[in-house]
Amino acid sequence: MMEAHRAPHRGVRVVIWSASIYFLVESFFSFSCVFRCPWLAVTICPAVPPCCAVLFLFVLANFTMATFMDAGVLPMASEDEDKDDEFRAPLYKNVDVKGVQVRMKWCASCHFYRPPRCSHCSVCDHCVEDFDHHCPWVNNCIGRRNYRYFFLFLLSLTFHMIGVFTFGLIYVLHHMDELWKLHCTVTLVVISISGLFLIPVLGLTGFHFYLVSRGRTTNEQVTGKFQGGVNPFTRGCCNNLEYLVCSPISPKYTVRPCKKTVIHIQPPFLRPETDKQTPVKARDNGIQSRDLQNKVCMSTVELSDIKQQKTPLPLPPKPDHGLLKSQVAHPVITTHTTAAVFSWHIYCTMTKFLLALRPCCCLFFYCVAQLLKTSEQQGNNKGPDLRSESRGSPVRGSHQAGLPVQPLLQASAVSSSLQLNSLPLNSRSLTLKHSSRHGSKSHLPAMHADGLGSNPPPGIISSSGLLANHSSSSSSSLPYDNLINPSDPQFISQRGAPSVSYHPHFMSLGTNGTVQRPPPHTYSPVFMGVSRHSPHLRDLVPQELTPPKSAAARYDNFSKTIMASLHERRELEDRERMLRLQARSQALYGPDMGIYDIPSRRSLPPDNIRPPGSRGPTPPAYGSREFLMSTGILGYGMRTSPLSSSSTSSLTRGPKTSSSPLQSGSSSSLQSKGRSSSPAYCPPERQTQGLPSSTSTLPRLFPSNASSAPPYTSYATTKRSSLLYSSEGKDSVTLGALK
Amino acid sequence: MRHSASLANKVFIQRDYSEGTTCKFQTKFPSELESRIERTLFEDTVKTLNNYYAEAEKIGGQSYLEGCLACATAYLIFLCMETRYEKVLKKIAKYIQEQNEKIYAPRGLLITDPIERGMRVIEISIYEDRGSSGSSSGSSSVSGSTAR
Numbered sequence: 001m002m003e004a005h006r007a008p009h010r011g012v013r014v015v016i017w018s019a020s021i022y023f024l025v026e027s028f029f030s031f032s033c034v035f036r037c038p039w040l041a042v043t044i045c046p047a048v049p050p051c052c053a054v055l056f057l058f059v060l061a062n063f064t065m066a067t068f069m070d071a072g073v074l075p076m077a078s079e080d081e082d083k084d085d086e087f088r089a090p091l092y093k094n095v096d097v098k099g100v101q102v103r104m105k106w107c108a109s110c111h112f113y114r115p116p117r118c119s120h121c122s123v124c125d126h127c128v129e130d131f132d133h134h135c136p137w138v139n140n141c142i143g144r145r146n147y148r149y150f151f152l153f154l155l156s157l158t159f160h161m162i163g164v165f166t167f168g169l170i171y172v173l174h175h176m177d178e179l180w181k182l183h184c185t186v187t188l189v190v191i192s193i194s195g196l197f198l199i200p201v202l203g204l205t206g207f208h209f210y211l212v213s214r215g216r217t218t219n220e221q222v223t224g225k226f227q228g229g230v231n232p233f234t235r236g237c238c239n240n241l242e243y244l245v246c247s248p249i250s251p252k253y254t255v256r257p258c259k260k261t262v263i264h265i266q267p268p269f270l271r272p273e274t275d276k277q278t279p280v281k282a283r284d285n286g287i288q289s290r291d292l293q294n295k296v297c298m299s300t301v302e303l304s305d306i307k308q309q310k311t312p313l314p315l316p317p318k319p320d321h322g323l324l325k326s327q328v329a330h331p332v333i334t335t336h337t338t339a340a341v342f343s344w345h346i347y348c349t350m351t352k353f354l355l356a357l358r359p360c361c362c363l364f365f366y367c368v369a370q371l372l373k374t375s376e377q378q379g380n381n382k383g384p385d386l387r388s389e390s391r392g393s394p395v396r397g398s399h400q401a402g403l404p405v406q407p408l409l410q411a412s413a414v415s416s417s418l419q420l421n422s423l424p425l426n427s428r429s430l431t432l433k434h435s436s437r438h439g440s441k442s443h444l445p446a447m448h449a450d451g452l453g454s455n456p457p458p459g460i461i462s463s464s465g466l467l468a469n470h471s472s473s474s475s476s477s478l479p480y481d482n483l484i485n486p487s488d489p490q491f492i493s494q495r496g497a498p499s500v501s502y503h504p505h506f507m508s509l510g511t512n513g514t515v516q517r518p519p520p521h522t523y524s525p526v527f528m529g530v531s532r533h534s535p536h537l538r539d540l541v542p543q544e545l546t547p548p549k550s551a552a553a554r555y556d557n558f559s560k561t562i563m564a565s566l567h568e569r570r571e572l573e574d575r576e577r578m579l580r581l582q583a584r585s586q587a588l589y590g591p592d593m594g595i596y597d598i599p600s601r602r603s604l605p606p607d608n609i610r611p612p613g614s615r616g617p618t619p620p621a622y623g624s625r626e627f628l629m630s631t632g633i634l635g636y637g638m639r640t641s642p643l644s645s646s647s648t649s650s651l652t653r654g655p656k657t658s659s660s661p662l663q664s665g666s667s668s669s670l671q672s673k674g675r676s677s678s679p680a681y682c683p684p685e686r687q688t689q690g691l692p693s694s695t696s697t698l699p700r701l702f703p704s705n706a707s708s709a710p711p712y713t714s715y716a717t718t719k720r721s722s723l724l725y726s727s728e729g730k731d732s733v734t735l736g737a738l739k
Numbered sequence: 740m741r742h743s744a745s746l747a748n749k750v751f752i753q754r755d756y757s758e759g760t761t762c763k764f765q766t767k768f769p770s771e772l773e774s775r776i777e778r779t780l781f782e783d784t785v786k787t788l789n790n791y792y793a794e795a796e797k798i799g800g801q802s803y804l805e806g807c808l809a810c811a812t813a814y815l816i817f818l819c820m821e822t823r824y825e826k827v828l829k830k831i832a833k834y835i836q837e838q839n840e841k842i843y844a845p846r847g848l849l850i851t852d853p854i855e856r857g858m859r860v861i862e863i864s865i866y867e868d869r870g871s872s873g874s875s876s877g878s879s880s881v882s883g884s885t886a887r
Contacts, residue, residue, distance in 0.1 A: 057813055058810075058813070060813075061813035061814050064814075065814055074857040074859065075856070075857045077856070077859075078856075080749045080862075081749075081751055081856075081860065081862075095756050096756070096757055097756045097757065097758075097759060098757065098758065098759060102756070112859060115754065115756070115760070115859060116756055116760060117760055129760075129857075130760065149814075152810075232759065233759055233760065242798060243798060245803075245806060246798050246802050246803040246806050247796070247798050247802060248795065248796060248797075248798070248802040248805070248822060248823050248824045249805075249822050249824060250796075250824060251822075251824050251825055251828055251854065253854065253857040253858065254857075256854065256855070261836055263836070263839045263840060263844050263849060264844065265744045265844045265847060265849060265866050266742065266744065267742035267743070267744050267847065267868035267869075268742065268868065269744075269775070269845065269846050269847035269866075269868060270845045270846045271774065271775070271846070272773075272774065272775070272776060272777045
């Protein structure tokens, strides 16, 4: 429909353009080649014809360039660029150009804020950079790229017409007696046409000379943009002329021949923090992980401390979360950290661990802690190590001995918000750390591989067999991985050997209590069997430790009540964890499964990445429709409200046909602030699609100008807005959004 | 198991018009990239691009000569010779390509040449790790393209 509407106008334009070409050619031929050149060469100067020819060639060349050269058309913005709701985005955006506030208007057709000096040509229906005007004589927009050629065309045409007129007049004056002969008649016609058109062309040339000297475009001149104010785009008269003639030709933006080069983006991705963590990781004694997550290190250290505690601690006050985070940067816990912080870590991690795995594991931990206490009392520095590694952690000395299970369980009850996935991570990291400390890393890769790779339930059976058979703790970790895996595939990535090593015992104890989660049921038979193997506990722990039987007995006494409370917590967290993990999927980074994908920015949905000041989400933009409706301020009177501190953003863009799923992460804020300007200059094309009520109350000073009106008509309509703009331009407050 | 990346977000670095209509981009570090790339790297990239564009738009002897030559040949020279600006654009494209390969792609980011957006914005695409995909349904790599 648009095309049909524009067809007659296009036809008229083509006619005008053709006429101008014809006139040019005709004047050349009729003047120089047929009649006057020989006479002029003889009478005045032999150089006249060549100069005229060159001049005419120059005119034609500039005319061609002005006609066919891209004026600096800005391609339409992709959908991704504009992700704001139409109703919330302001119509104008202020920007500071050399200290002068310039208003950038939203172009509804091209979907971007028009750069300064850019304007939308209604004839050609595109935005043009440094838009001057649309010239019907060349049937093209005049803009940044072709203004020079247009200006030179005007200049050369003026000289050409002056030449034609002058030499024609001289010829006629010398042939007055032959006035009615053909050659004189033609010359008379030519000089009369030349003289007739010379006046407007001369006027136009002079006008553009003036514009160039002032550094303005025709659009700016006609709309009176810088009438009363300072033009920030001028460089001075001489520099403007220099810029006009000597500036490099800017490139074409549309239809560029581009050489597509393929860049592969393959996870895992580097992160800025990970670079700092690299040296720390190296101290993990060979436990390499590609994913250098900070929390892994933190949890590693925390769990190591649990093992080292010698005396039970009361529940310490929860340390500052920031403090916890600070530990991330220093994963190797030394004596520098406070005991209270570590205690809290221990509680948190233990709770997560327990809730994630089995309710019984806390009880087991208690047993282990007791064992550790007794073992340390005996002078054996073996902690609750199910791997038969001797513990020589330097950290031990700085922390208290093993915490009792009961406080841990209490902590677990209150720490339901803790993330479950870090718990198995912690337990795994604990194993890794301890094994690294003790230098026995051989089994770790195996643990890794099994932990990650083995999924099938049959692994349980085989592992249970292994459980029953193994006698050395060094290999005990291997089957435990298989036990863990089938229960929850998602846990594969999160749990490791160390947690697995606890598993059978927890499960065995847990069967006495309540086993709720479906996955654990898969364990049940296995652990039922395992539970009976109390001597296994002896196998799993170093020989120096006291037999676990006594610990298990003690555990039975308070297991049931604890299990009940834990059960509730665990169910909630299980659900939470499942959702999270499913959404995230297994973000594994290779076989080195010492590191797990703790919820980080990366794994969060894009919404979380949204900056607070983005155009998308939360607070309604000043001046936006939402804001207006929320504050109840409607109508023009809003100027006096806080809204008036925002610019013309009282006007909104209007509805958009397409919506983009992506957020605009642009650093520029569309919350433009500044003096609210005039106003009712509504967006042209989409007005009829239902303006927001806020703008509808604003007076419309002039109608939309979407149709293909003559260019100067459009100047008139914009002139009023520009006048208003110029009056307020001085008062505008700098947004600073773009700075 | 192969990891795949998916486009999560796009950041648009806007033009800095404080010095007029010369091509210059803001060096303000967007918040979306805070956890993805170091600030210094980003700022270096944008500053280098700004320098390239300043070099392309510089009014000097070369641009003057180019204009005169073009006039003298009735602009027929444009048919066989590329302008200085175009030459710098090629350098810019090469630089962006190199930055993408060395710095941005390993961090899951991709810079789009501003010329493709009409020199209005630098578009930085942010990719997220979609985790491992055993099947071939997900693309295991994302292809970026740079102009020229």
